[in-house]
Every structure is written in C-alpha cells, then in structure tokens.
Amino acid sequence: MFDFAPLTKWIDTVLHNAMSPFWAVVVEMLIVGVLILLFYALIGLFLVYAERKVCAFMQNRLGPNRVGPFGLFQTIADLVKLLLVELVPIRNADKFLFNLAPFIVITASFMAIAAIPFAKGLHAIDLNIGIFYVIAVSAMGVIGILLAGWASNNKYSLIGAMRSGAQIVSYELSVGLSLITMVILAGSMQLSVIVEGQATGWFIFKGHIPAFIAFIVFLVASTAETNRGPFDLAEAESELTAGYHTEYSGIKFAFFFLAEYMNMFIVASIAATVFLGGWMPFHVGNWDGFNAVMDFIPPFVWYIVKTFFVVFLMMWFKWTFPRLRIDQLLTLEWKYLLPINLVNVLIMAFIVLMGWHF
C-alpha cells in the first residue's frame, strides 16, 4: 500500500532544516490549507456536475452536455457567472450578520474536512476525538443558516432557517448515536484507529446487523442534516422560493451552494470511513492472494470510490423521494430513528461485550 507518511515526513524535515520551527509550522499550515482549498473547490464543482448528471439520467434526460466534453466544464462556466453576478444589497437586512452567515457555513464544512483521512498518511489533523470533532464542527453550519435566515429580514428566509434549525437539532441526535454505535465497535474515536481497525474487514461486515442498521440510520439522518432532498424543507422551492438563501446573490450564494455540496461530501466521507473502511482496501479474512491484489489499488482511490458510492446513494434518495412535511420530518426522527438507534446501541454494546462480532 502506498504510504504518504514518508513524503510528509520528508517535507517536514526539509522545512525544519531551512527555517525556524515557528515558520516551518506556518508554511506547513499554508501548504495544507492551499491543498485542502483546491481539493474543496474541485470536489465541489465536480459534485454539482455529478448531481446534475445523475438527476438527468434518473429522469431520462441528458443533463449538461454543451460546455466541454459531456458538459464537464458546465459548472466552471456557472462559477464564472456567479463570480460576475452583482451582489444585490438588501436595504433592511442586518448588514454584518448578512455578510457573516455564508462564511460561517463554509468555514464549518471547511473545518470538518481537515479531520478526514484521505489515504494512508494523508490526514491533516489526526485528533484522538476525530468523530466527535467532525460532528461538533459540522453542526456549526446551522448557526450560519439561522443567521442567514434572520439577517435577511425576509419571512421566507426566516421560516426556512427555523425549519433548518429544528431539523438539524433533531437529526444531529441520530447521526451522533449511529456513530456512537460504531465507536463502540471500533473502541476508539480516532479516525486513523478506526480505519486501521478495518484492515481485516469493514465495520459494516464486522458488526453485521447492528452495523448495517446504524449505516442506514446514518444515511437517512445525515441526508437530513445536510439539508438535502427529501429533507430540503429549509429551501423548499415551491413554498419558500429558496429558503434561507433567498436574498443572497453572486458569490455569497455560491458559498452556500458549495457548502451544501461539500457537507454532502464530508458526510459521505464519514460514512465511508466509519462503515466502509475509509481508504482500507477490501479484505476478506484469510484470502491472502485476493487481499494482495486488492492492496494494489491505491488507498486514495478506495477512499474516493467509497465516498462517491455514498454520495450517489444520497443523490439517488434526493431524486426519488418527494419532500417531507415538517411534522413528518420530526415524526420520522423522534418516533422512528431515535428509538431504533437507542435499541441499536444497546444491541451493539451487547454484541461487543459477548464478542459476537467478526
């Protein structure tokens, strides 16, 4: 397996030899920041394109196909358009909060991406409470959404933001509990340890039934948490024009848009890391030949393929199911997902205690 650790180590020693430790750390942070920013922009643009293509194919359409081969540069053209669009000033808006909101939303998703292990040794910060950090940081985005809705001074925005608040507060529980189920199985919250623990088999296979239930619950709850359809009440076009980002235009709108897609990607990465083994290749018990063949595929490819598989599942949900009402949304969480989840945590704890997992 290709390991990024020697490469990063080498960069670290070179920088430390060239300058004082303080500046070495500053330069390292800059490099990581620029790399993540690039990755963020590229993935965001690609996800918008992928979403439009997937949606089109599910509806018997072609989707974007004019700009570049297969319409690949469509989103780049869209981005250029968004950058050139006028930023409409809202007269009665709370100017400071109005301008602050998109940055909070995008910072929340940007902070979450730092803790995700992309490949062996390619991991910006490996916190010992990695999962906790990701949940905490990604929940911060709702502050931005609430601020956007409040500061816009617009009834649609406010209703959208309030719905989003109610939704994220309730679904955060399910996301947390389904991840706790897997933390019990992994025995650690550190993402690198969780990935290493799946060397002999992904957790979704290792933890069999409770892990699978946790995976389904996580998928549903995280789809709701990222405000995507069928849980997109916060921006329900048919009722609220565009919900909390009704009043935003140009690059500020692009921030919300990009943050939404990146939140989907982050949530999919967490699902891939915790349930599907992250960058760990597909290994089956004692089949050494098979495992060796699987090791030839680079870990980063494994990570991307798994993440995009989960992203595809979420797009599949969005373009199949109709939007829920707010009462149905809360019923689903409090009457179904939460009880199932609590029972599931108990079952998982019991299974781990008895050693019934693989």
Place this chain on the structure above:
Amino acid sequence: MRSIIKYLKEIVMAVWSLLKGMKVTGYYFFQPNKIVTQKYPENRKNLVMFERFKGEVIMPHNEKNEHKCTGCGICEINCPNGTIEIISKSILTEDGKKKRAIDKHIYRLGMCTFCALCVKTCPSEALAFSQEFEHAVFNRALLIKVLNKPGSQLMKGVE
C-alpha cells in the same frame, strides 16, 4: 405487544415502498438508451418527430395533385382565432352543374395555436398536421400560407 408488532411492520412496509421507488429511478439510471432528450442541431438530419407532434396544418395532396377539401368552410368557422380563411369559387362539373370548390385555403401560421379543431372537425379529413417545426422566417408575410397547391383539384369521390 400488538402495537410493537404494528410499529415494526410499519417500518418494514415503509422501507419496502421506498425501495420500490428507488428501483424505478435506479432502473432508468442504468438505461441510457431510454433517454428522450434530442441533441437537436447536431441530429437535425436524422431527427424523426413523433406522429402526434403538431408542427403545422397541411393539406395532403396525392400524386395526381388532388386534395380532399370541398371548401365547406367548417374549419374556418371552428377556428377560435381566425387563423383559417377560405376563398371559394364555383366551378362547372362534367355534367354541366355549378359546384362550390376551393380557390384558396389560407392558413396564417403566425396566429395558429395548434388546437387541432380544424383537423378534428374536417368532414372529409382534408387537413392534417405535419411534423415540420422549423418555422422561423425573417418576414411575417411568409407565415401566411396557401394550403392547396396551385392547379390542384378535388379528389374523385369526395363530396
């Protein structure tokens, strides 16, 4: 106990119905040959429109330059926005009788809403829709069309 069974049954049924929906969209996702979008300007040469497509009203003529329009004027009466105007003339039949026949069947494409009332009400089925849809012209006058071809006659046996 019964309520718990009902609760679990509800969950299973809900998941089942969701999977059913996902099966439909998933099926179409993996069937690119079912895509209905046409890449229009590229496939202009071999684009075949559907039979039911209402491009414009035409009057079909056979190879002997004969049509079925008797000039009765029902289409003109039925047209809701005065798109059709019929100018008739009287001709002498072979046995020396005077008969009403069509001189010009004027069709103003620019005013037509494609409601198909003329085509549906025509008693002798003289009108039809063609699948032609590239109607753009630089002069409005070009949208006024005469449907019967010059020198055409009423088909034998159509009264």
